[in-house]
Amino acid sequence: MQTAKRVNILKPEGAYNVLAKCEDLERQGKNIVHFEIGQPDFPTPSNISKAGINAIKKGFTKYTAPLGIMPLRKKIAEEINKTRNLNVSEKQIAITPSGKTAIFIAMSVLLNQSDEVIYPSPSFPAYEAVIDFTGAVRKPIPLLEENNFSFDMKALRKNFSKKTKLIVLNSPSNPTGGVIPMKDLLEIADLVKGTDCWIMTDEIYATIIYDNFIYPSFYGIKSIQNRTLLVDAFSKTYSMTGWRIGYISAPESIIDRIDCLLTHTIACTATFTQYAALEALSGPQKKVEAMVKEFEERRNFIVKKINEIDGITCQNPQGAFYIFPNIKSFRKTSKWMAEYILKDAGVALLDGTAFGEYGEGYLRISYATSIEMLDKGIKRIKKSLSKL
Numbered sequence: 507m508q509t510a511k512r513v514n515i516l517k518p519e520g521a522y523n524v525l526a527k528c529e530d531l532e533r534q535g536k537n538i539v540h541f542e543i544g545q546p547d548f549p550t551p552s553n554i555s556k557a558g559i560n561a562i563k564k565g566f567t568k569y570t571a572p573l574g575i576m577p578l579r580k581k582i583a584e585e586i587n588k589t590r591n592l593n594v595s596e597k598q599i600a601i602t603p604s605g606k607t608a609i610f611i612a613m614s615v616l617l618n619q620s621d622e623v624i625y626p627s628p629s630f631p632a633y634e635a636v637i638d639f640t641g642a643v644r645k646p647i648p649l650l651e652e653n654n655f656s657f658d659m660k661a662l663r664k665n666f667s668k669k670t671k672l673i674v675l676n677s678p679s680n681p682t683g684g685v686i687p688m689k690d691l692l693e694i695a696d697l698v699k700g701t702d703c704w705i706m707t708d709e710i711y712a713t714i715i716y717d718n719f720i721y722p723s724f725y726g727i728k729s730i731q732n733r734t735l736l737v738d739a740f741s742k743t744y745s746m747t748g749w750r751i752g753y754i755s756a757p758e759s760i761i762d763r764i765d766c767l768l769t770h771t772i773a774c775t776a777t778f779t780q781y782a783a784l785e786a787l788s789g790p791q792k793k794v795e796a797m798v799k800e801f802e803e804r805r806n807f808i809v810k811k812i813n814e815i816d817g818i819t820c821q822n823p824q825g826a827f828y829i830f831p832n833i834k835s836f837r838k839t840s841k842w843m844a845e846y847i848l849k850d851a852g853v854a855l856l857d858g859t860a861f862g863e864y865g866e867g868y869l870r871i872s873y874a875t876s877i878e879m880l881d882k883g884i885k886r887i888k889k890s891l892s893k894l
C-alpha cells in the first residue's frame with residue numbers, strides 16, 4: 507500500500523540513527539562515550555515525581571479538557587508573566603504532550619501549502635519535518651558562528667517577503683547553544699510588524715542560561731504579541747523528558763483552532779503528568795538552579811578542553827547544554843568526522859548536517875553528562891584526531 511506524500515517526505519532524526527549504531531557497537535562489546543543525547547542526566551526532582559504518583563493514587567487518570575487542567579494553565583500564564591513582564595491570560599495557554607507536539611500543533615494551525623517559512627539552519631530537526639509535512643516551503647537562514655550563532659540578518663531580510671507566513675526562532679539554540687541578542691530580535695519584530703507573518707518562538711532552553719546573563723526573550727516583546735506563539739516544555743528545565751509535557755501560549759484569536767486540533771489528535775495530555783508539571787512550577791526551584799550551575803561548570807570544562815585539540819575551534823555558548831565545534835580545518839564532511847570519531851574513538855556525537863545544510867563543518871556535542879565522561883570522551887577524540 508502506498509503511504510501519503512506528507513509522510514514519505516519525512517527523514518529519520520540524526521540522533522536516533524546514531525543511537526542505533528551505538529547499540530550495535532555496544533552489543534559487540536565496544537565501550538561508547540555518549541555525547542549525542544539531548545537530555546539532562548539528572549533524575550526528575552523527587553517532589554515532581556511524587557506529585558505525579560499522588561495524582562495517580564487520587565484517581566487523576568481520566569481525560570481532561572483538550573487545552574489542559576485550569577490550575578496548570580493558570581500557573582503557566584503566571585510564570586510567563588513573571589519571567590517576561592507580560593499580561594498573558596490562562597485562556598491563551600494550551601497544554602500539549604511535549605515540546606515536539608507543541609511545535610507540530612502550532613505550525614499545523616498556521617501553515618497552508620506553499621506558505622514560506624523562515625527558520626534557522628542548523629536547527630532542531632522537527633521544524634523542517636513539520637514544514638515538509640504541511641506542504642509549506644522551507645527558507646533556511648544560516649546561523650553564523652561569527653555572530654555567536656545568531657542569524658545572518660542580511661539573509662533573513664532578503665528572504666522575507668509577502669509569502670513568508672512564519673518565522674521560527676529558537677534561543678538558546680539546539681544545536682549551537684547560541685542566544686539571539688535583543689537587537690536581532692527587535693529587528694525581526696520590526697520586520698514582521700504590519701504584515702501577515704507570524705512568529706513561533708521555541709524557548710525550551712530559556713532557563714538554561716549562563717554567566718548571570720539576562721535572557722533576551724522574543725516572547726517578551728509586547729508589540730507583536732498578537733502574532734506570536736511561544737512553545738515551551740518541561741522536558742529540559744525539570745529533567746522530565748519521559749513525562750511528555752509542553753505548552754503553547756498563543757493569542758486568544760487562534761486558541762479555539764488549537765483546541766480543535768488537540769481534540770482531534772491527542773484529546774488531552776496525560777492527566778497525572780499535568781499535576782506533576784503543576785508541582786514543577788509551584789514547588790521549590792533549588793534543583794533547577796543546581797542543575798544549571800552544574801551545566802555551567804561542564805560547559806566551562808568542555809569548551810576549554812575541546813579548544814586544546816589541534817584543528818578544532820569552539821565558541822563559548824551562553825545557553826542550553828550543547829557545543830558546536832568547528833572542524834572545517836580537517837577538510838572532511840561533518841558526517842565523515844562523526845562516523846570516524848564513533849568508530850575510532852568510541853565517542854558518539856552528531857554531525858552538524860543532522861540539523862540542516864548550514865551545519866556542515868561542525869559537530870554537535872551534548873554535555874548533559876558528567877565531567878568524568880566529558881574528560882574521557884575529549885581525550886579519546888584528541889587521540890583519534892591526531893591520527894588524521
Ligand SMILES: Cc1ncc(COP(=O)(O)O)c(C=O)c1O
Binds near residue numbers: 544606680708739752
Ligand atoms: C529546540 C527544541 N525544541 C523542542 C524540543 C522537544 O522537546 P520535548 O522532549 O518536550 O518534545 C527539543 C528537544 O530536544 C529541542 O531541542
